[in-house]
Amino acid sequence: MGRSRPPVRPGRISPMRGTPATVVPPEYVDNAGRATGAPWDRDDPPVKDAETVERMRVAGRIAALARDEVGRHVVPGVTTDELDRIGHEFLLDHGAFPSTLGYKGFPKSLCSSVNEVVCHGIPDDVALVEGDVVKIDVTAYVDGVHGDTCGTFFAGEPAEDVKLLSERTHEAMMRGIRAARPGRPVSVIGRVIEAYAKRFDYGVIRDFTGHGVGYSFHTKPTIWPYDEPRGTTLIQAGMTFTVEPMLTLGGFAWEMWDDGWTVVTRDKSWVAQWEHTLHITEDGAEILTLAG
Numbered sequence: 525m526g527r528s529r530p531p532v533r534p535g536r537i538s539p540m541r542g543t544p545a546t547v548v549p550p551e552y553v554d555n556a557g558r559a560t561g562a563p564w565d566r567d568d569p570p571v572k573d574a575e576t577v578e579r580m581r582v583a584g585r586i587a588a589l590a591r592d593e594v595g596r597h598v599v600p601g602v603t604t605d606e607l608d609r610i611g612h613e614f615l616l617d618h619g620a621f622p623s624t625l626g627y628k629g630f631p632k633s634l635c636s637s638v639n640e641v642v643c644h645g646i647p648d649d650v651a652l653v654e655g656d657v658v659k660i661d662v663t664a665y666v667d668g669v670h671g672d673t674c675g676t677f678f679a680g681e682p683a684e685d686v687k688l689l690s691e692r693t694h695e696a697m698m699r700g701i702r703a704a705r706p707g708r709p710v711s712v713i714g715r716v717i718e719a720y721a722k723r724f725d726y727g728v729i730r731d732f733t734g735h736g737v738g739y740s741f742h743t744k745p746t747i748w749p750y751d752e753p754r755g756t757t758l759i760q761a762g763m764t765f766t767v768e769p770m771l772t773l774g775g776f777a778w779e780m781w782d783d784g785w786t787v788v789t790r791d792k793s794w795v796a797q798w799e800h801t802l803h804i805t806e807d808g809a810e811i812l813t814l815a816g
């Protein structure tokens with residue numbers, strides 16, 4: 525059983541990878557990932573014009589291709605640092621800057637969250653072993669906009685309950701996406717995610733949410749993954765935001781490692797996550813982070 529594995533431990537983090545001057549970074553960092561002093565995020569208009577959405581289609585597709593390219597390299601024996609190198613180089617080869625590199629000081633080009641790590645795992649020199657689950661969260665910045673996506677991948681053959689957790693987390697995300705229609709409050713998304721997760725008695729992480737995305741990495745509106753009464757903002761055509769549920773085989777309580785980033789479940793139950801960036805149309809959500 526996957527869950528009988530010893531807890532995940534922090535490893536060594538390699539030096540920050542730089543980027544060539546030809547790839548334009550977001551305003552908050554320079555090409556070395558050093559903070560410029562510009563705000564991490566701004567209060568962007570939630571509704572984007574057609575030209576911005578077109579640029580987000582490009583960023584979203586590159587992020588999706590990077591997610592899947594990294595996912596293909598998830599095997600027993602690979603380190604998450606090696607997965608980071610693959611994602612980093614893939615993004616640069618496609619003219620995109622890895623949005624996480626230097627964001628609020630995050631040192632790497634993607635988040636790799638293993639087993640009981642909920643999110644924001646830092647790639648390091650610890651190798652994956654047979655049956656591990658790893659969430660690969662990649663964000664691409666290109667032509668002034670971000671595309672943000674996450675997938676759940678397995679090293680070798682996962683335990684049946686872990687495989688089902690990932691499939692059902694994906695289904696929960698898709699149900700949330702299908703509920704995202706103009707005129708409805710954003711809380712409908714979390715309502716359907718939570719209702720589906722509860723059928724299987726999964727924990728629903730509450731404190732890490734979907735978010736508006738576009739010129740800024742994280743902006744309005746907040747997309748709670750559960751039925752949150754504050755989620756009264758009405759969904760409008762032209763909005764761009766993420767849906768990114770994190771479901772667990774246990775509870776939703778979490779704690780943070782001393783690195784200030786790595787979030788783990790308190791009960792050490794394993795976690796799956798999927799994330800897409802969406803563009804809302806009159807007919808429903810267009811998914812911008814599909815690879816195909």
Ligand code: MF3
Pocket residue numbers: 624627628630634635644661662663672673768799
């Ligand atoms: N990509 C994550 C999200 O879905 C955010 C990562 S921020 C980092 O919102 F600083 F941890 F990289």
Ligand code: CO
Pocket residue numbers: 672673734735766768799
């Ligand atoms: Co996100």
Ligand code: CO
Pocket residue numbers: 661662663672673674799
């Ligand atoms: Co993400």
